[in-house]
Amino acid sequence: MRPIDFRSDTVTKPTPAMRRAMAEADVGDDIYGEDPTARRLEERIAEKLGLQAALFVPSGTQANQIAIGLHCRLGDEILADANSHIFHYESGGVSGLWGVQPGGLPGERGLLTPEQVTAAVRTDFISPRSRLLSLENTHNRGGGKVWPLERFRAVVEAGRKAGLAIHLDGARLFNAAAATGTPASAWASLTDTTAVCFSKGLGAPVGSAIVGSKEHIAEARRLRKRLGGAMRQVGIIAAGALHALEHHVERLAEDHVHARRLAAGLAEMPGVKVDASQVETNMVFADFPLPVQEMQAKLAAHGVLCGSSGMGPRSVRLVTHLDVSSSDIEEALVRIRRAVSG
Structure with missing residues (x-):
């Protein structure tokens, strides 16, 4: 039985066309700025994001951490939704690498309000200095929640009025664009820096980018070296990311259709709780009858792999992606039904 893997959109394999592009990539030494594929x-x-320059990096985590290093200094504070990726899934890099204090705000599925940002900013000399506002679109622990553009704009304006730099963790920014029909640049161009990931919904095997002004990206290159992320003939993997950017953006809408179908099918199962109306992109959060680890094991025994949402003891996360077809969705629902009823 072939497993159907919903653990993450990071589990995809390169397509044959992507493999060809990688095998045939024109390469050079990126430390010397001589890798033409990476530069392209x-x-x-x-x-695409409406900013001046970009730097290819190994991961979205490194892109986010470079942004923190760009904007903050020892003892500063970064404001973000309390469930942000940078606080939960980056191994304490905020404080461990930069000596920055996390300021977690209680968002609504990852979304903040201008009033929250304004009230949270600290300027007195006895408190950490609020320096950076980080926003996440789509929001992972928010179930793939998309930031409405006007709300995003209002929160950014509140941050700027308070003297904050703005970073966007846009690991799944193109999912937000596909879900709304709004160009990714509409969000990114409002920021100082934006991070995007090529190895999630876009299906590349590795790589992300940090995007911003020419001055920020020049400094980002130095910080990438400090973090051990500088590479040599990087065009081999950059070619996979470039292929994904050129050929896999529009198809993200298919993943969203599959996620909605998956959610609708789960909602019909006794003992499974899911709000299908909350599925905006490629993530489905569902509460199952058993604790997460037990449910994961039971589903795996039926050939369905999934992860924890991190949002409750019984909350499972299922993520649709390039390697999950519409027929896989229907087969997965059959298997999940058996697991739940057995």
Whole structure:
């Protein structure tokens, strides 16, 4: 029985066309700025996001951490939703790498309000200095929640009025664009820096980018080196990311259709609780009858792999992606029904 893998959209394998692009990539030494494929990818993603320049990095975590290093100094504070990726899934890098204090705000599925940001900013000399506002779109622990553009704009304006730099963790920004029909640049161009990931919904095997002004990206190159992320003939993997950017963005809408179908099918099962109306992109959060680890094991025995949402003791996360077809969704529902009823 072939497992159907919903653990993450990071589990995808390169397509045959992507493998060919990687095998045939024109490469050079990136430390010397001589890798033409990496340079082309950086130019293309900067253009798509409406910012001046970009830097290819190994991971979204490194892109976010470089942004923190760009904008903050020892003892500063970063404001973000309390359930943000940078606080939960980056191994304490906020404080461990930069000596920055996390300021977690209680968002609504990851979304903040202008009033929250304004009230949270600290300027007195006895408190950490609030320096950076980080927003996440789509929001992972918010179930793939998309930031409405006007709300995003209002929160950014509140941050700027308070003197904050703005970073966007846009690991799944193109999912937000696919879900709304709004260009990714509409969000990114409002920020100082934006991070995007090529190895999630876009299906590349590795790689992310940090995008911003020419000055920020020049400094980002130095911080990437400090973090051990500088690479040599990086065009081999940059070619996979470039192929994904050029060929896999529009198809993200298919993942969203599959997620809605999955949620609808789960909602019909006794003992499973899911609000299908909350499924905006490629993530489904569902409460199952058993605790997460027990449910994961039971589903795995029936050939369905899933993860924990981190949002409750029985809350499971299922993520649709490039390697999950519509027929896989229907087969997965059959298997999950057996697991739940057995």
